[in-house]
Amino acid sequence: NAGVTQTPKFQVLKTGQSMTLQCAQDMNHNSMYWYRQDPGMGLRLIYYSASEGTTDKGEVPNGYNVSRLNKREFSLRLESAAPSQTSVYFCATGGGLRLATNEKLFFGSGTQLSVL
Amino acid sequence: TQLLEQSPQFLSIQEGENLTVYCNSSSVFSSLQWYRQEPGEGPVLLVTVVTGGEVKKLKRLTFQFGDARKDSSLHITAAQPGDTGLYLCAGARAYTGTASKLTFGTGTRLQVTL
Numbered sequence: 001n002a003g004v005t006q007t008p009k010f011q012v013l014k015t016g017q018s019m020t021l022q023c024a025q026d027m028n029h030n031s032m033y034w035y036r037q038d039p040g041m042g043l044r045l046i047y048y049s050a051s052e053g054t055t056d057k058g059e060v061p062n063g064y065n066v067s068r069l070n071k072r073e074f075s076l077r078l079e080s081a082a083p084s085q086t087s088v089y090f091c092a093t094g095g096g097l098r099l100a101t102n103e104k105l106f107f108g109s110g111t112q113l114s115v116l
Numbered sequence: 117t118q119l120l121e122q123s124p125q126f127l128s129i130q131e132g133e134n135l136t137v138y139c140n141s142s143s144v145f146s147s148l149q150w151y152r153q154e155p156g157e158g159p160v161l162l163v164t165v166v167t168g169g170e171v172k173k174l175k176r177l178t179f180q181f182g183d184a185r186k187d188s189s190l191h192i193t194a195a196q197p198g199d200t201g202l203y204l205c206a207g208a209r210a211y212t213g214t215a216s217k218l219t220f221g222t223g224t225r226l227q228v229t230l
Contacts, residue, residue: 092158
């Protein structure tokens, strides 16, 4: 039972390069999320998907795009990477409650991205 | 804008000591969660508190939600090296959609030494 799987674990990019971070879950959850984690700032929501076929912006969406390919997969794309996007990126899935205030989040192990 | 402030930011204590971590906000949350994160891993949910004044215990960890639902605390009794990690609080707003938009705190990094 893998839970939430993120690839790659580490990536180094040059400014202006593009890349896609992959996330797959086997928990049959409806909602999926992308967060970034920076020192002293906790986790900040980039984009989320409440269900297959829908995506919405979070707190810090600029410079990113997402795609909910199917119920299992939610990818995050950096079209033109910038040094400010150096961070640790986490994908998470939610327990899928209709009233989501008490939704439990399950996180992947993260992707450490450095943009030079 | 960071809505949830945690204190202290760093805490280094010896095994057997007690400690309290605080999570404060000027905003009201419908529920508050606490997560623990170990190096190289994602956060793992410890507890959810929902009612103002609610207290939940998880072995040596005691979680409390403030009466006004604007703050929370985590108290660890007789800390052990296995408690080492980054502790994050996360608040949820009243929301009738099908996805949660948690606001995470700034984090408290705890190190427990022998």
